[in-house]
Amino acid sequence: MPSFSEILSKPTVFADRNVLSPHYVPETLPFREKEIERIMVWLSPALKNERPRNIFIYGKTGTGKTCSVKHVLSKLSQHKSSAFSCYINCRMYNSRYRVIQKITKDLLPSLDSMGFGLAMLYEKMMHSVDFGDAQAGAESGGQAGKRLIVVLDEVDMVKDLDDLLYTLTRCNDELKRGSVSLIGISNKLSFKDQLGQRSKSSLCENEMVFAPYTANQLQSIIAQRAQIGFKPGVVEESAINLAAAITGQDVGDARYALKLLMKAGEIADEKGLSKITDKEVDEARRSVDRDVVFEAISTLPDHQQLVLLAVANLALDKGKNTRLAEAGEEDAQLLISGEVYEEYSKMCRRYRKPRRSARWYREYLNDLEMLGLITTIESGAGMRGRTRLIRIGYPASDVKKIVEKNFQIIESP
Ligand SMILES: Nc1ncnc2c1ncn2[C@@H]1O[C@H](COP(=O)(O)OP(=O)(O)O)[C@@H](O)[C@H]1O
Ligand SMILES: [Mg+2]
Structure with a gap:
């Protein structure tokens, strides 16, 4: 049986694992200087x-939106x-009530x-914004109101978003000293195109793409x-290049690139290696891809998962049949919506x-398609x-x- 001290004293390639975690906000954010400055000006x-x-920021996952805003x-x-x-992750706070709370x-x-009901929370919020607290009031020469800045990260996750945006923009009409x-x-x-006209024009007073x-x-x-996360000399330059090339080729997602690096380090530790080479990065890629798909599916609501399961089941059935009949034909993999x-x-x-x-x-099909879990095409006006x-x-069996x-x-209970 190993002891904890044996486990802790095992050699590792990491100097500070935390630095490679997705929650770490680095002190400098290269290639985002312009974006950061613009947000600061705004x-x-x-x-x-x-x-x-108001500001609306959009761009693909891992383009540095969250860390740039947090930095500002x-x-x-x-x-x-x-x-x-006030920074709010709308994945967690996904309704008007929760956000206001x-x-x-x-x-x-x-x-x-x-x-508290919504009306009560709203009143408390408004009072605090308008009158601030007594101390701040004294410091700013009796002008107590607050300039409240609410960051709604992953804002598309809010279920009653039009209501939320309406509430948070209209409250400025009532505020005398502060603002939101x-x-x-x-x-x-x-x-942006899915937003109602009123929400769109209120949220997008200033906008920026990452x-x-x-x-x-x-x-x-x-x-x-890697320089701060790993011990000196651990990561081979070619391994860094490979991780960047793999990621850049797909989507330019820094989060993915960092995951690759973290995983490559874990693989090296498991194998007792003192260096991270192309081989570990390549292995990490397979593992990270599996994790990404796993997470994408696991965080879906029940019915989307069931639709996806239906697609997987039929694809597996079809796979069996086509191998007997006309193997390798692309169209044979297509499922008909009604069957699904x-x-x-x-x-x-x-x-x-x-x-x-x-x-x-x-x-649900649209949601799954947006996540890349399925692709759909419209058939021509044919027999059906x-x-x-x-x-x-x-792969259907993984899904x-x-x-x-x-x-x-x-x-299970
Ligand atoms: N310009 C950058 N410099 C250093 N690290 C970055 C940069 N942009 C993104 N990252 C890192 O990549 C990861 C994803 O960034 P994040 O801000 O969460 O992206 P987004 O919110 O656009 O999905 C984070 O760990 C972040 O620290
Ligand atoms: Mg983000």
Whole structure:
């Protein structure tokens, strides 16, 4: 039996693992200087006790949106002013009620808001923004109001977003001394088009796109991180280049590149190696890809998972049949939307979920397609009329395993 001290004294390639974690905010953010400066300019009115205009930031995952905004907020907080910022991850706070509750809690940490209704929370929030606290009021010469800046990260996750945006923008009409400004952030490029007209014009007073990083940029980002995260000389230069090339080729996602590096380090530790080479990066890639798909599927709502399971089941069936008939034909992998809906209904019965209507089902297909878990094409007007044809984006047997495992966990008492 090993002891903890033996485990702790095992050699490791890491100098500071934390540096490679996705939550770490580095001190400098190369290639985002312009974006950061622009956000600072846009927020600067708050330091002169004026209301900054709302900002909408969008760009693909891992383009540095979250860390750039957090970086600016921490700079803002170093200034004595009436500015007050509140960062909200809408994955966790995904409704108007939860967001307003979180803002109120940040403004009034000692308030026990349990059981408060929306109207009560709103009133507390408004009062705090308008009157600030007595001390801040004295410091800013009796002008007590706060310039509240609310960051809604992954804002597309909010279920009643139009209501939330309406509430948070209209409250400025009622505020006399303070104000509320918003920074909305989204990973979905098409998200703006889904917003209602009123929400769009209120949220997008200023807007900015974060472009994906190029392979060269990724290379210096991860090289910088590797230098502090690993012991000196551990990571071979070619391994860094490979990690950057793998990532750049796909999407320019810095988070993915860092995951590769972290995983490569873990693999090296497991094998007792003192260096990270191309080989470990390549191995890490397979493992990270599996994790990414696993996470994407596991965080889906139940019905999307069941639709995906239906697709996987049929793809597996089809796979068996085509191997007998006409192996290797691409079109043979295409599933007909109606068949998938039938299989989905079966899965709903199996897992005792009330089946949703065909209209919802089409929405679920859109969600799955957006995540790259399936691709769909519209068939021409043929014998069956117009129908959607569906192809699974990942190995069907893996997908099936993941969904079935999730439902097992949910089902067991
Ligand atoms: N320019 C950069 N320099 C250093 N690290 C970066 C840079 N951009 C992103 N990162 C790192 O990549 C990861 C993902 O960045 P994040 O801000 O979460 O992206 P997004 O919010 O756009 O999905 C984080 O760990 C972050 O620290
Ligand atoms: Mg983010």
